[in-house]
Amino acid sequence: MTVQELELPVTTSSFVRDLMADLKAKNPGEPEFHQAVLEVVESLDLVLERRPEYRSHGIIERFVEPERVLMFRVPWQDDQGRVQVNRGFRIQMNSAIGPYKGGLRFHASVNLGILKFLAFEQVLKNSLTTLPMGGGKGGSDFDPKGKSDNEVMHFCQSFMTELARHIGPDTDVPAGDIGVGGREIGYLFGQYKRLRNEFTGVLTGKGLNWGGSLIRPEATGYGSVYFASEMLATRNETLKGKVCLVSGSGNVAQYTVEKLNQLGAKAVTLSDSDGYIYDEAGITPEKLQFVMDLKNVRRGRIKEYADKFKGVVYAPHDPRLDTNQLWNHKAQCAFPSATQNEINAKDAANLLKNGVYVVSEGANMPTVLAGVHQFLDAKILYGPAKAANAGGVATSGLEMSQNSMRLSWTREEVDDRLHKIMKAIHKNCRDTAEAFGTPGNYVNGANIAGFLKVADAMMDQGLV
Secondary structure (H helix, E strand, O other): OOHHHOOOOOOOOHHHHHHHHHHHHHOOOOHHHHHHHHHHHHHHHHHHHHOOHHHHOOHHHHHOOOOEEEEEEEEEEOOOOOEEEEEEEEEEEEOOOOOEEEEEEEOOOOOHHHHHHHHHHHHHHHHHOOOOOOEEEEEEOOOOOOOOHHHHHHHHHHHHHHHHHHOEOOOEEEEOOOOOOHHHHHHHHHHHHHHHOOOOOOOOOOOHHHOOOOOOOOHHHHHHHHHHHHHHHOOOOOOOOOEEEEOOOOHHHHHHHHHHHHOOOEEOEEEEOOEEEEEOOOOOHHHHHHHHHHHHHOOOOOHHHHHHOOOEEEEEOOOOOOOOHHHOOOOOEEEOOOOOOOEOHHHHHHHHHOOOOEEEOOOOOOEOHHHHHHHHHHOOEEEOHHHHOOHHHHHHHHHHHHHHHOOOOOHHHHHHHHHHHHHHHHHHHHHHHHHOOOOOOHHHHHHHHHHHHHHHHHHHHOOO
């Protein structure tokens, strides 16, 4: 997507038009950030009519500007003894309701604009969890794929050597994201502990033996399924018997499929950057175990699933196509769980054409704005990422609580708290959408509910 493609709807107010023009001028070449801000401020027009004090106090202008942007060099040595240099980032977006909280992403595509979009989304997502967490995001253009454990450790130690001075359990608490799993969190935590000589809950997603929380790996996937279940309940339906399309094959996708199986639904797709598999018979718990071993232990490619199981169709990724064929199968539910903008306008049309009427986003901003508008116009049950995938950071917040109290809750306790948080997020989004005259519009509900809590805190704390 280019900046020019981000066209403003004709109904956009003059305030939003001026804000977006200023944002693009100040932040050129950051289309994902522009997209994330536009999607939110479109909803906030409804708020400004009722709360003009937000305009006079410049709340939205401050809301879209990070409190702090850190960018630094990360030198490290590979197994051949060659010096490599990557770029590290941390965006500390907003701390009005708590310490900065948000993941670290290690991927070749990482740049300033992508991390600013993720940090901006994180502020609203964290607000929706009901937990006292601000928003941030960080990462590097380092790609752990194909690297040895030793190389990943060297990189993580170098990365944390600089990051450590900017974070802390009451300042900024990073977590994992794409390319940052248990292995990376372990290396990062070890280096932080070595540098600061303290054992604190400065990172979430830790190992269970040293401060981690049960259910944390499962939380984002489980949460997006719980959110879909809550949306369906408004129509007196359940997930039982529903055919579901799931993209990705990492942590979020794996546990989305696991929870779908537990609730009686049938997931039929998974993908990675090379292509996707379609298994009409369904991805059973036994097949899912193969995927978990393939991706988490052997770090292989999803094509091996099609080689292993009969009747499975594998389609390699074709960059010449203007659609993702994973979204072109008959189904009732879709759980995009891979990456941003994986559903374009044509994909959204294909989903609707094939009978999908529930979309619950496990990835961050996986649908382009034109696709979002199609879902809203069709009045399907559409759970935007900041609400539907908030389960991950919610459970990170629970991990922070356990670390502060020096205790560990059981698996059942954490899952129960997660389920209750997702029910509360759903209710908040639904009630807020209704209160602002757009019943059933979870995009407006999530954006407005998340914003109001942060905006009121910013008002209380003065011009900072």
